[in-house]
Amino acid sequence: MKIDLLQMVEVGGCSAKIPPEQLEEILKYLPLPEDPNILVDIDTHDDAGVYKVNDDLALVFTTDFFPPVCSDPYEFGQIAAANSISDVYAMGGRPVIALNIMMFPASKMPLEAYIDILRGGADMAATAGVRIIGGHTIDDNPPKYGLAVIGYVHPRRIITNAGARPGDSMILTKPVGTGVILAGQRLKMASEKDITEAKRIMKLLNNSGAEVMKKYDIRGATDVTGFGLAGHALKMAKASNVSITLNVKRVPLIGKTYDLVDQGCIPGAAFRNLEYAEPDTRFASDLDYNLKMIAFDAQTSGGLLICVPNDSKDKVISGLKKAGLDNSSIIGSVNDYEDRFLYLNN
Amino acid sequence: MRTIDTRGQQCPVPIIATKKALKETKTGEAFKVLADSLTTLNNLTRFLKDNKTEFSVEESAGVWTLTIKKGAGDFVQAEADDYFIPHFSRGEFVVAFTSDKMGTGDDELGNLLMVNFIKAIKELDVLPAKMVFYNRGIMLGKDDSHVIEHLREIEKMGVKLLLCATCVNFYSLAEKIHIGTLSNMYEIAQTMASATNVIKP
Numbered sequence: 001m002k003i004d005l006l007q008m009v010e011v012g013g014c015s016a017k018i019p020p021e022q023l024e025e026i027l028k029y030l031p032l033p034e035d036p037n038i039l040v041d042i043d044t045h046d047d048a049g050v051y052k053v054n055d056d057l058a059l060v061f062t063t064d065f066f067p068p069v070c071s072d073p074y075e076f077g078q079i080a081a082a083n084s085i086s087d088v089y090a091m092g093g094r095p096v097i098a099l100n101i102m103m104f105p106a107s108k109m110p111l112e113a114y115i116d117i118l119r120g121g122a123d124m125a126a127t128a129g130v131r132i133i134g135g136h137t138i139d140d141n142p143p144k145y146g147l148a149v150i151g152y153v154h155p156r157r158i159i160t161n162a163g164a165r166p167g168d169s170m171i172l173t174k175p176v177g178t179g180v181i182l183a184g185q186r187l188k189m190a191s192e193k194d195i196t197e198a199k200r201i202m203k204l205l206n207n208s209g210a211e212v213m214k215k216y217d218i219r220g221a222t223d224v225t226g227f228g229l230a231g232h233a234l235k236m237a238k239a240s241n242v243s244i245t246l247n248v249k250r251v252p253l254i255g256k257t258y259d260l261v262d263q264g265c266i267p268g269a270a271f272r273n274l275e276y277a278e279p280d281t282r283f284a285s286d287l288d289y290n291l292k293m294i295a296f297d298a299q300t301s302g303g304l305l306i307c308v309p310n311d312s313k314d315k316v317i318s319g320l321k322k323a324g325l326d327n328s329s330i331i332g333s334v335n336d337y338e339d340r341f342l343y344l345n346n
Numbered sequence: 347m348r349t350i351d352t353r354g355q356q357c358p359v360p361i362i363a364t365k366k367a368l369k370e371t372k373t374g375e376a377f378k379v380l381a382d383s384l385t386t387l388n389n390l391t392r393f394l395k396d397n398k399t400e401f402s403v404e405e406s407a408g409v410w411t412l413t414i415k416k417g418a419g420d421f422v423q424a425e426a427d428d429y430f431i432p433h434f435s436r437g438e439f440v441v442a443f444t445s446d447k448m449g450t451g452d453d454e455l456g457n458l459l460m461v462n463f464i465k466a467i468k469e470l471d472v473l474p475a476k477m478v479f480y481n482r483g484i485m486l487g488k489d490d491s492h493v494i495e496h497l498r499e500i501e502k503m504g505v506k507l508l509l510c511a512t513c514v515n516f517y518s519l520a521e522k523i524h525i526g527t528l529s530n531m532y533e534i535a536q537t538m539a540s541a542t543n544v545i546k547p
Contacts, residue, residue, distance in 0.1 A: 183358055187358075187359065189362075263362055263365060263366070264358060264361040264362035264363070264365030264366065264393075265358050265361075265362055266357075266358050266361050266389075266393070267357065268356075268357035268385060268389060271357075271388065271392055271393075275392075289397060292396075
């Protein structure tokens with residue numbers, strides 16, 4: 001029997017995150033631990049926490065898991081693992097070890113799906129050079145999978161949300177639209193070609209982009225996931241106390257993402273992300289509505305959003321393209337803070 | 347009045363149905379949308395406000411009824427057809443269509459080859475910078491041409507289509523061509539001269 005994981009979920013991937021403003025509210029009740037060795041914590045809404053071991057080594061520690069984004073269990077495992085590991089790359093780290101986090105309805109699904117999800121995760125981890133050394137499973141429906149990952153980083157070479165500097169160009173390494181295409185897939189509006197492309201994008205590790213970042217000594221970057229391109233840009237702007245302008249027409253899109261949104265295929269997560277960002281965002285009066293919503297589309301295993309000093313932007317772009325990230329584009333710029341954190345222009 | 351029932355449906359289905367109805371409704375006319383989830387209501391009102399569409403909401407027994415009026419200014423923003431998708435990489439080469447058939451020989455075969463050629467362009471890793479059409483080549487751009495859908499798609503991918511205006515007038519096709527840009531011989535010559543390669547099917 002062919003197993004279709006999508007039969008079991010309403011929202012998949014990073015669309016299943018809880019709304020960002022709710023998360024911020026909850027985090028207020030949690031005391032931030034004080035420890036001089038904590039180099040990065042949730043204060044800057046970064047992708048992972050960073051803990052200094054000694055002057056030459058810090059650990060990047062992150063976790064991420066979510067319900068299925070595709071029908072095939074093996075592919076779901078690959079995508080979930082690539083997404084989890086991505087946070088380490090976004091912080092400038094090298095992922096080393098990981099634990100599986102799994103929720104699986106053992107009474108409702110054949111165990112081979114369970115094995116296939118883990119196999120997909122293991123294969124992706126192996127590609128990234130990550131050793132999976134354990135894990136934990138809970139009986140729950142629908143299935144959910146991801147990793148907790150530890151990576152190494154040099155304490156003085158951490159890349160964070162707080163590293164955006166006025167004058168930087170913003171470079172994005174993958175096209176966006178996974179949330180839209182996945183919603184379109186559920187409604188049978190998306191083409192096979194676009195679904196395949198979206199899955200290819202989600203399976204693409206951010207390691208090659210991370211190598212380029214290291215080579216050019218980048219200090220500010222994040223990976224684009226559940227809060228959407230604009231949501232993550234806003235988090236960077238806040239953490240760096242700058243204003244970021246995104247030019248939505250320069251954002252590369254997966255296949256017919258634009259047409260799907262034009263037909264009204266706008267996932268609920270995009271509205272949640274828009275609501276969160278709105279008070280801190282200035283929208284150009286002629287901003288294309290569809291592109292605006294695409295900028296808030298929740299991405300699963302999205303690309304790196306990198307802040308690059310102006311004099312090295314061409315070298316970084318060509319480095320990324322040479323590394324196989326053909327869609328890498330300059331999509332915006334960083335300026336001194338003025339009035340709002342985020343500006344969306346055509 | 348037309349009523350769209352989105353009860354029991356999840357996002358984005360209600361938005362899709364509303365957008366479709368908006369496109370089908372005449373300016374000044376109204377329709378109703380029923381919703382039974384707060385999320386749907388919030389997303390719909392958000393969508394309508396952002397698109398400057400007039401509407402009112404009434405609630406009764408847990409069901410919201412939105413009355414939506416189509417105004418003149420709705421959806422004046424770029425339609426998908428006008429928008430170029432910056433996802434495809436474009437090269438510096440130009441394709442010149444001098445005939446509506448590919449190669450010389452049997453006409454039927456020539457037509458078939460041309461369809462396949464134009465389809466193949468869409469699949470290229472690197473798209474042409476521009477495509478120029480002159481003499482019988484402009485027949486390919488007619489509204490009823492058998493490749494028109496493919497050409498529209500290529501144009502949407504960001505490839506500029508230049509059609510020889512003299513040729514369009516000569517064949518009296520001004521009413522039948524709605525694709526690309528009409529162009530003069532200077533621009534066509536300039537385009538071909540600045541290309542790295544010119545491909546002629």
